[in-house]
Amino acid sequence: MRSASPVRQDPNSGMWMVFGYDGVQRTLSDFRAFSSERGRPRGENAQTALSSSIISTDPPRHRQLRSLVEQAFTPRQVRALEPRITELVDELLSQVERTGSMDFVQDFAYPLPVIVIAEILGIPAADRDAFKRWSDAVVTGDQSGSREMGAYFARLIEQRRAEPADDLISGLLAAQVDGEHLDTQELLGFCILLLVAGNETTTNLLANTLLCWQDAPDAYERVRADRDLLPSTTEEVLRYRSPVQSMYRVAAQDVNLEGQVIPEGSPVLTWIGSANRDPAQFPEPGTFDPARSPNRHLAFGNGVHFCLGAPLARLEASVALGAVLDRLPNLRIVPGAVLEPIPSQIVYGVRRLPV
Numbered sequence: 001m002r003s004a005s006p007v008r009q010d011p012n013s014g015m016w017m018v019f020g021y022d023g024v025q026r027t028l029s030d031f032r033a034f035s036s037e038r039g040r041p042r043g044e045n046a047q048t049a050l051s052s053s054i055i056s057t058d059p060p061r062h063r064q065l066r067s068l069v070e071q072a073f074t075p076r077q078v079r080a081l082e083p084r085i086t087e088l089v090d091e092l093l094s095q096v097e098r099t100g101s102m103d104f105v106q107d108f109a110y111p112l113p114v115i116v117i118a119e120i121l122g123i124p125a126a127d128r129d130a131f132k133r134w135s136d137a138v139v140t141g142d143q144s145g146s147r148e149m150g151a152y153f154a155r156l157i158e159q160r161r162a163e164p165a166d167d168l169i170s171g172l173l174a175a176q177v178d179g180e181h182l183d184t185q186e187l188l189g190f191c192i193l194l195l196v197a198g199n200e201t202t203t204n205l206l207a208n209t210l211l212c213w214q215d216a217p218d219a220y221e222r223v224r225a226d227r228d229l230l231p232s233t234t235e236e237v238l239r240y241r242s243p244v245q246s247m248y249r250v251a252a253q254d255v256n257l258e259g260q261v262i263p264e265g266s267p268v269l270t271w272i273g274s275a276n277r278d279p280a281q282f283p284e285p286g287t288f289d290p291a292r293s294p295n296r297h298l299a300f301g302n303g304v305h306f307c308l309g310a311p312l313a314r315l316e317a318s319v320a321l322g323a324v325l326d327r328l329p330n331l332r333i334v335p336g337a338v339l340e341p342i343p344s345q346i347v348y349g350v351r352r353l354p355v
């Protein structure tokens, strides 16, 4: 499909599909031709709040929103989280050492990013369980859970407005560009976006690493012997088993993409996972090479919407996988375990991973 028709219209859905590296890169980054904003619902609940967040906005509005949130979510602040992430990883792995077995997704890769984001946002520990339930609700599209979470965040935002604390919500309330602050709906959208964008994605990055090591045992042995290979291993997992497989855009004008004219208003799906296996960009794309260099994968997107959480995801992966290599040297996926894929066109991973 990628080599025969890298850009094609699906006859059933009418959706345009982009498969090749160059086409995906252009679709993600050329915001004048491919809009993130058109056709998104607006309104007052958690799902629609997401539609008014930065990920669903085009420049110039996107630029303003992004610089507002960048003030509260800087790489330096992310680096400062390392000791706390290390502590959380230790706690989660200690539980495993006590019981001797675990579901790598449910017991480790899933709770870690949820707790980290909850703490960044300033969610009190007592509300953590409800918070987990709601974040699932938003990902699965469950309306009542999403509404509950929207109401919860709206209350929390008002509390922080009255009494600022040392957390991201207070930072977002204080941030301003040209004298302008985020309004409550935009803030709500951003909180929910962080939750959705940073949750299942990082979970799958961690679990997909184990699946890659299972596919390529020599790569596992190499990184065990040489820990300096861990960062490039993570980049290769992002390429080889991309946690986000596709992204959505709408053609903002008639646009010629690799010889195909996509009419204005058409929905477009960019296949990141396919681009990341394009032999025109990656020699031997089907080989998991933990030392691949260069590795210009598109797993975090490209252009103005490039993933804001990439430094956090990379930090969590480095701490979590480093600890797994140190503390669980005999970690193996249970032979014959049934690996149920997450039923989604967007996120790529498994629901459970018994090890």
Ligand code: HEM
Residues within 6 Å of the ligand: 028, 036, 054, 055, 056, 066, 117, 193, 194, 197, 198, 199, 201, 202, 205, 242, 243, 244, 247, 248, 298, 299, 300, 301, 302, 304, 305, 306, 307, 308, 309, 310, 312, 313
């Ligand atoms: C945007 C992937 C982790 C927050 C994106 C985009 C991709 C992506 C592909 C581009 C969307 C587009 O072009 O429309 C991933 C992957 C992750 C990850 C693969 C983990 C392995 C995170 C984390 C956070 C986060 C941990 C935050 C806590 C965001 C935000 C955006 C974004 C806020 C929107 C940026 C904008 O529109 O300007 N992510 N992400 N992501 N991501 Fe991530």
